[in-house]
Each structure stands twice: as C-alpha cells, then as structure tokens.
Amino acid sequence: MTFSPGFLEVLIYGSLVWCAVSGIGLAVMLLRDGKSGEIW
Amino acid sequence: MTESKVFLDPTVGWILLAAFSALWIGLGIYWGRRNKSFEDHALAGRNVGLALGTATAAATWITSNTTMLAPQFALQLGIWGMLAYSTAAFGLMLFAPMAKRIRQLMPNGYTSGDFFRLRYGRVAWAIFLVFTLFYSLTWLVSMAMAGGILLEALAGIDYVWGMSVILGVCVIYTMRGGLTAVIGTDFIQSLVIIVGIAVTGFAVLQNVSVAEIHANLTATKPALLDVLFPAAIMAIFNNLLFGLGEVFHNNVWWSRAFAFRDSVASKAFLLGGLVWLPIPVAAGFIALASGALGVAVPSADMVGPLVVAEVLGTMGAVAIFIVVFCSLASSIDSLLAATSDLVTEDIWRRLMHPQASVETLKKAAQWITLGLGLLTWLVCLPRIGTLATVLFFAGPLVGSMIWPIVAGLYWRRANTAGAVGAMVLGAGVGLFCYFAIGWYVATLIATAVSMIWVLGATALGKSRFDWTVLKEDA
Numbered sequence: 001m002t003f004s005p006g007f008l009e010v011l012i013y014g015s016l017v018w019c020a021v022s023g024i025g026l027a028v029m030l031l032r033d034g035k036s037g038e039i040w
Numbered sequence: 041m042t043e044s045k046v047f048l049d050p051t052v053g054w055i056l057l058a059a060f061s062a063l064w065i066g067l068g069i070y071w072g073r074r075n076k077s078f079e080d081h082a083l084a085g086r087n088v089g090l091a092l093g094t095a096t097a098a099a100t101w102i103t104s105n106t107t108m109l110a111p112q113f114a115l116q117l118g119i120w121g122m123l124a125y126s127t128a129a130f131g132l133m134l135f136a137p138m139a140k141r142i143r144q145l146m147p148n149g150y151t152s153g154d155f156f157r158l159r160y161g162r163v164a165w166a167i168f169l170v171f172t173l174f175y176s177l178t179w180l181v182s183m184a185m186a187g188g189i190l191l192e193a194l195a196g197i198d199y200v201w202g203m204s205v206i207l208g209v210c211v212i213y214t215m216r217g218g219l220t221a222v223i224g225t226d227f228i229q230s231l232v233i234i235v236g237i238a239v240t241g242f243a244v245l246q247n248v249s250v251a252e253i254h255a256n257l258t259a260t261k262p263a264l265l266d267v268l269f270p271a272a273i274m275a276i277f278n279n280l281l282f283g284l285g286e287v288f289h290n291n292v293w294w295s296r297a298f299a300f301r302d303s304v305a306s307k308a309f310l311l312g313g314l315v316w317l318p319i320p321v322a323a324g325f326i327a328l329a330s331g332a333l334g335v336a337v338p339s340a341d342m343v344g345p346l347v348v349a350e351v352l353g354t355m356g357a358v359a360i361f362i363v364v365f366c367s368l369a370s371s372i373d374s375l376l377a378a379t380s381d382l383v384t385e386d387i388w389r390r391l392m393h394p395q396a397s398v399e400t401l402k403k404a405a406q407w408i409t410l411g412l413g414l415l416t417w418l419v420c421l422p423r424i425g426t427l428a429t430v431l432f433f434a435g436p437l438v439g440s441m442i443w444p445i446v447a448g449l450y451w452r453r454a455n456t457a458g459a460v461g462a463m464v465l466g467a468g469v470g471l472f473c474y475f476a477i478g479w480y481v482a483t484l485i486a487t488a489v490s491m492i493w494v495l496g497a498t499a500l501g502k503s504r505f506d507w508t509v510l511k512e513d514a
Contacts, residue, residue, distance in 0.1 A: 002265040003119050005254040011119070012241075012250055012325045015318035019238040022098075022315040023231055029091035030227065038089040038301070040074075040220075 046196040047349040047357040053195025056361055057202075061209040064369060067228075068213025068221035078401035081218035082150060082381040083299040088223055090304040090311075093296070096223045097132055097312025099230035099370040100292060102319060103183060107233070107367045108190065110320040111327035111344035113275075115337065118257075118264030118328075120272030124279050125320035131283035132313030138288070139297035140306035141449050145510045152294035152445075153386035158510050159448045160459040167463050169386060171437040172289060173379070178434055180375040180412070184420045187368045194345060194361050203420050206365070210372040211413035214380075215406045219299055222373045229366040234315070236363040237322050240348055240356065247351050248332045253325075256332035264328065274480055278435070281483045285438035288445050292378040380409040432479040436470025436486035443487070443494040452504045458497030466490030 033039045075081045088096075106125075113121035146155065152172070157165040188203025213221045257265050287293045293309075300308050327343040335350045337343045345364075348356040384405040389396055396404065440463045447454035470486025 001267045002258070002262060003267060005251050008119065008254050008265075009250040011122075011321055012245070015321035015325070016238050016241045016245075018318035019234050019241070019322050022318075023234040023238065026091060026095050026227070026231060026234075026315070029094065033089040033091045039092060040085065040087055040089065 046194070047345050048195040048354070048361055050196040052354075052358065053191065053197050053361060056195075056358070057191070057197070057205055057365070060362070060365055060369075061205060063228075064209055064213050064225050065216075067225055068217035070217075071220045071224050072213075072217035074220055075218050075402065077398035078384070078405060079150075079398065080220070081402045081405055082377075082384070083295060084218070084220040084223055086299055086301075088296075088300045088304075088308075090301075090308055092223050092227050093300045093304050093308030094311040094315060095230040096226035096296060096374075097293075097309050098315040099226035099233065099366075100296075100374040101128065101132060101287075101312070101316050102230070102233055102367050103371040105186075106316075106319055107237070107323050107363055108186075108341065108344055110324035111347075112340045113320070114264075114324035115327040115330070115340050115343050117272035117275060118261075118266065118269055120266075120269050121264075121275065122321045122324040124272060124276040125324065126317055127276055127280040128283035128320075129313045129317040130280060131287035132293075132309050132316060134284060135287045135293055135297075136306045136309035136313070138446070138449060139293075139300070139309050142294065142297045143300075143302050143305050145449070145507055146298070147511060148513060149298055149510070150295075150385045151382045152289060152291045153382055154512070155294070155445070155448070155510070156459075157386070157390070158512055159454075159505070160444070160456045164444070164456055164459045164463070165386075167460060168289075168441065169382075171441060171463065171467065172291065172382070175286075175434040175438055176290065176292075176375060176379045176382070177416075178431055180372065180379065180416050181419045182431055183368060183372050183375065184416050185423065187372070188420065188423070190364050190368070193342060194357070194364065199423055200421065204417065206368055207372065207413060207417055207420070210369055210376055211410060214373045214376045215409045215413075218402075218405070219295060219377050219381075222377045223296075223299070225373065226370050229370040230315070232366045233363050233370070234319070236359050236366075237319060240352070240359050240363075241322050241326065243352050243356070244326055244329060244333075244348065248329050252332045253329050257328060260331050277484055278480050281439055281442075281487050282435050285435070285440075285442050285483065285487065289438060289441040290378065291382045292374050295378045295381055376409055376412060380405055380412050383408050383412070432482070433471075433474060435479065435483035436474060437467045439470060439483040439487035440464075440466030440490040443490045447494050447498055448505075451498055452507075453498045453501045454494065454505070455497055455501040455503055458494045458501065461497060462490040462493040465493055 156168040187206040188199040191197040191202030345360045444459035466486040466489045469489045474482035
C-alpha cells in the first residue's frame, strides 16, 4: 500500500500554504501587539 | 558531504554573513539598553507578548537540523520520514498548558533548575543539572559545529572562520541584549526562515509537478511512498518522545514560559507548535523531487541545498544560505542565553553567591555567556563532526526527565524518591539499551521505565506537596 499522488499533493501544497499563512499571521500579530502597546 | 561542490560564491557568502552579523549585533545592543537587572536580562522583563512569544518558540525549534536533516529524512525514510520529523511540533504544543501552570505555580521562577530544587530537593536538582547541562552543551556544540560545516559547504567559507563568526556574533548579541535580544532577533529570523522555505518550495514546484514526483518515486524508490515503512514508523516514536523530553525539561523553554506575559504563555507555545508543524514537510519534499528533476545526490545530508541550487541557481543558493544562517543563529542564541541563565541562577547564585545583587547577577550572566561561548569554540575547533551520535546518546537522559516534570507540576503526591529513581533508572536502562539494542529504542525505553517508577512511587507516596513552596521570592 502506498501514499497516493493526491495525498502527496495535499501534503506538499498544504505545508507550503501553511508556512505562507504562518508568516503573514506572525506579521499581523506583531502589528496588533504594537497597536495595543503589548509587544514587550 | 560533497567534496568540492560549492553552491555560492565565497565573496557573496562573506557579504551575506557580514550583513546579517551586523544586523543581529546592532539589534542586540539596541535591545540590550532596556535591561537593567538580571530579571530583564534573563527573562526580558517577564512581559513578552503573543507575536514575539509565538515566533521565538517556533524559531528556536527550527534548527539547522530542521532545514538540512528534514530533506535527508525524506530521502531516506520517505513521506513517513517527513511526517515523523513534524511530530517534534507536539513537544511545543503539549508544553502549552504546562507553561501556563509553570507561570501560576512559579511567578518568581527563573529556570527549570529552580523547579527541581524546590519541588524535589537537592539530590534530584543535582542529577537534573548534570543531565541538562550535558544535553545543552552537546546541542550547543553540535549547532556551532554544524554552522562551520554548513557555511563551508554552501559558500566555501573556511570551517574555523565560519564557525567562529556565527558563534562570536551570537555570543556578542546574547551577552549584550540577553533574552530580549534573543527573542527580538528570533522574530526576524522566524519570518525569514518561513518565507524563505515557502518561496523556495513554490519555486521548485514551478519546475516539477507533484504528479511527476510521485510517478518518479513509484518507478525508482517505491519504499519512500510505502504506508507501512517500518523504519520510518519507528522514527515517529523516537522523534516524538525526544521532542517531548527536550521541550519539557530544557531551560530554553522554561525561560520562555517565565518570560512570556501571563495571559499569552500557553497560546504562544501552541501557536509556535502550529507554525513549526509544516516546516519539515515544506523543507523536506524538495529531496523527494531530486529524482524527477534529474539531480544527482552524492550525499544525502546536502540534498536540500543541492536540489535548490541546481534548480533555482544563484538566487536559490542565496535563499538557502540565509535560511540556514538564520536557523543556526536562532538556536545558538537561545541555547547560549538559557544555559548561561541556568549556570548563573542554579550554580553561581544558589551555590556560590546567594546574596548577589540583581546588577551583579546580570554582569555574572554576561560573563558566563562569554565563557560558555569560548568553551564551545574550543570544543568545536578540532571539527569532530560526529556529535549527532552524542545527541542520540542524550536521548535516554532527556526521556527520563519527562515524567518527573509532568508529575511534579500536577500531582501533590509526586515525590523525591519517584523523581530521583525515575531519572537514574530510566537513564540507566535507556543507556544500556542504547548499546545493547540501538539508538532508536533508547529514548522510548528510558521514558517507559521512568514512567513506571514515577507512577509507582506516586501511588505509594504518603506526602502531599505544598504548592506555595514553588512561589519562592525572587
């Protein structure tokens, strides 16, 4: 039994999109913390 | 390692090294001006917000192993190899509720050593210090050594120069800025790494489709797609437990739990784990594409940079160099800060100078950071190059500490006999199995023995721990 091409596709693209979203999320969180004076 | 292949012009490598070194040192000095006391230096004022907290949890866990070893895991263990590596994220996620508990129980705590001393007494504390310092120093040396080796392989920068520069830069900004500088630079480093990996991954997929990768693997290396690949499935348990043990015991993570604002400690570790989770797959799949792209891989440990440089040319090599440099710095600085704080608080202060003022403690922490850096540099100079084995050797020590920590945080009946016995027996039996059977079972067995001992001692224990003991005055 092997992993299917569809599973591999979801796994790879899902990971890359997840990374991109994480990067954006971190930047947004920093801006939000900055606006409320809660960075440090 | 490839013998002569260099991915980047050494001049470009030196320019990148100089630019990032100047940036980290400049930021370290700038942020270091905020620090007035040991508490500021070691714990960034105990008021770190969610964004920086999340980023530092993720960045510290992204070592050069994550970006370099994940492709090697994929090449040797296939899809399960990447997924096994990703399970290390559960260490961060499961530490999230513990971080909240630690903040509640120890509002004035500094280190994980404080917990062992107050919760289980001096014998358990001493054993813990031996185990954790062995592990932390091994990790620190292996990272600095990896820095020299990788910079030489990527850009032809001489090993001693590359290792010295990356270690020296981290020592300078950690000494000057303490945990504030470490957490601040971690934010930038985490963004660079995450964006770099995502952009590189999408760029590689412009040259080869996932269907082509799958077809090539089916034809040439079907085992890498096997759902029931035994070696890879065993790697899942080893990685998972190693990750749990490392995060649960190490002062790298405890110092962050103390440093994060009370309301964000738990969330930051959970989100940090989620940020980290996809990285081994995103960085690792590139190795699976090597066959479909027709890239020859003479050495598995350099497969990631090899594929990226072959497919994306100089820009790809620049991206890999920056990602690797940031991965190394984000781990080395955290280890330097956390280990020097542990030595300062648990040895210099508690054993030698109990009356030291906060200013003196801060100065001591800075000198200890420098001393630690010099010691690491001296150990790294001969380029031993086999420290991965020593890190695996530390697995049973790390695994044996999981249960004493978890039980000690949540159960009043957990006691000293349980903690000491669990660490000594767990590590002893685990190390015996390391030599008698193999590295892949050592952590698992150490954790199991430790668990049985802790559960037995707790069930039989008559004492009830007073939680207020942990609220020791700073």
